Amino acid sequence: MSQNYLNEVAYQKLRESIVKGVLMPGTHLSENELANEYNMSRTPIRAAISRLESEGLITSLKKRGFLVKNISYNEILNILEVQLMLRLYALNSIKQQDLPCDLHALRQFLDKQIEASKNDDYYEYISQSFMFSRFFISSVNNEAISAIYDSFRDRIIYYSVVNWKMTPHHKHYHANEINQSIYKALIEKDYDIVQQKFNESYQNARQRLILQGVWSDI
Structure with a gap:
């Protein structure tokens, strides 16, 4: 070999x-x-x-x-901020250029995410949640933007899985409700709601970071 x-x-x-x-x-x-x-x-x-x-x-x-590596509050916060910026950029491009978004494929990631949460398979759940956002961002057909988002994958999943293990009595699986709302709004082309949910996801995760010290389901 x-x-x-x-x-x-x-x-x-x-x-x-x-x-x-x-x-x-x-x-x-x-x-x-x-x-x-x-x-x-x-x-x-x-x-x-x-x-x-x-x-x-x-x-x-x-x-x-x-x-x-231990988890840095600033590092996670930076990832959250860039994640929000990329999501909003993709949304703005889709809205202004009327770019197609494959809702059928997006639904498959959402279904797998929900199924994983039912099985309490947190690693699979957070992986599919990441792919849900990643697929949405890929709709703008910008390889550089997709590469930036991909560079966060392992750290996002790692941070979230460790948080899940360290805070078993906290509520988890926050992304199910958010992504279901985003998917529904995309079907209806209600982009204001999509933007609202992206901002809500960021603010909620940021608040949990503050309350929990470092760890958060992002």
């Missing part, structure tokens, strides 16, 4: 463990332990850790190894 292949396998395994909350924030990462667990040498493990560090999921300790 090529080194590039092994690097990718190690990256995908470690990334999935972090994003799904198997490795929680503050977990110390040992290259030797991961190499034994994944049955490979330390070289691909080191490459995977370096890549995930550049993506903001791992932080290095000077000469003391690596940790799964």
